[in-house]
Amino acid sequence: xxxxxxxxxxxxxxxxxxxxxxxxxxxxxxxxxxxxxxxxxxxxxxxxxxxxxxxxxxxxxxxxxxxxxxxxxxxxxxxxxxxxxxxxxxxxxxxxxxxxxxxxxxxxxxxxxxxxxxxxxxxxxxxxxxxxxxxxxxxxxxxxxxxxxxxxxxxxxxxxxxxxxxxxxxxxxxxxxxxxxxxxxxxxxxxxxx
Numbered sequence: 001x002x003x004x005x006x007x008x009x010x011x012x013x014x015x016x017x018x019x020x021x022x023x024x025x026x027x028x029x030x031x032x033x034x035x036x037x038x039x040x041x042x043x044x045x046x047x048x049x050x051x052x053x054x055x056x057x058x059x060x061x062x063x064x065x066x067x068x069x070x071x072x073x074x075x076x077x078x079x080x081x082x083x084x085x086x087x088x089x090x091x092x093x094x095x096x097x098x099x100x101x102x103x104x105x106x107x108x109x110x111x112x113x114x115x116x117x118x119x120x121x122x123x124x125x126x127x128x129x130x131x132x133x134x135x136x137x138x139x140x141x142x143x144x145x146x147x148x149x150x151x152x153x154x155x156x157x158x159x160x161x162x163x164x165x166x167x168x169x170x171x172x173x174x175x176x177x178x179x180x181x182x183x184x185x186x187x188x189x190x191x192x193x194x
Contacts, residue, residue: 003054004037006162009154010069018175027172029079029150031133032065034058034165041089041161051097055165059103062167063110070171077111078184079146079170083121083133087158095122098165111169114138115192125164128155133168140187140194145177146170 013029016022036058039050059082067074082103084095099120108114119134130153137143152166173184188194 002050002057003034005034006037007035007154007157008065009033009035010065012069013150015175021176023175025172027170027175028070029135029148029168029170030066030069031150031152031166031168032062032069033152033154034062035154035157036163036165038087038090038094038161038163040094041087048093048097051094052101055098055100056102056106058098058165059167060106060110062165063107063169066167066169067110070169072171074110074112076171077138077169078172079135079148080107080111080114080138081119081133081135081149081168082107083131083152083166085123085125085129085131085158085164087160087162088124088126089160090124090163092122092124094163098163107167111138113189115189116141117192125158127157127159128153129158131164131166133166135168135170137173137184137187139189140182140192142182142193143173143184143187144179144181145173145184148174
């Protein structure tokens with residue numbers, strides 16, 4: 001294992017009622033979070049390959065944990081997203097190194113396919129900092145019913161030399177979607193957009 005993981009946090013958000021209406025089946029969003037040591041904390045490095053490798057590792061681990069937390073088969077996952085919070089001795093580029101070059105491919109395996117770009121967010125923070133993990137349909141970015149976000153937070157992280165990495169997976173879109181646009185049942189899956 002490349003990542004030095006201090007803590008894993010898995011949470012599931014299940015909405016059963018919205019505006020007094022029953023949501024059947026409930027909409028569910030899982031967030032799998034790893035608190036890791038930042039190997040580049042406190043120093044500048046031109047080469048961020050270690051974080052890129054950690055991103056690949058965490059894409060698989062966190063994607064699998066989120067799918068398992070929902071109790072679904074990988075192909076039943078509908079939306080995904082990723083985010084990172086860098087502690088004060090790191091830089092935003094450290095989050096980018098984890099999230100962008102290689103995290104997506106193993107996450108797509110964990111959710112079976114995933115033709116669309118994985119929405120992402122990053123920021124710098126300290127203990128208890130929250131981040132909204134953006135969500136979008138895994139196979140078609142234009143499915144409006146799946147534009148959403150879920151909050152990720154760890155009460156004792158990130159410490160100055162840590163990074164909080166979060167992957168979110170859903171088994172549905174928002175509760176009671178009704179703003180039109182491409183429906184999940186209409187996805188062609190050819191270009192990651194429609």
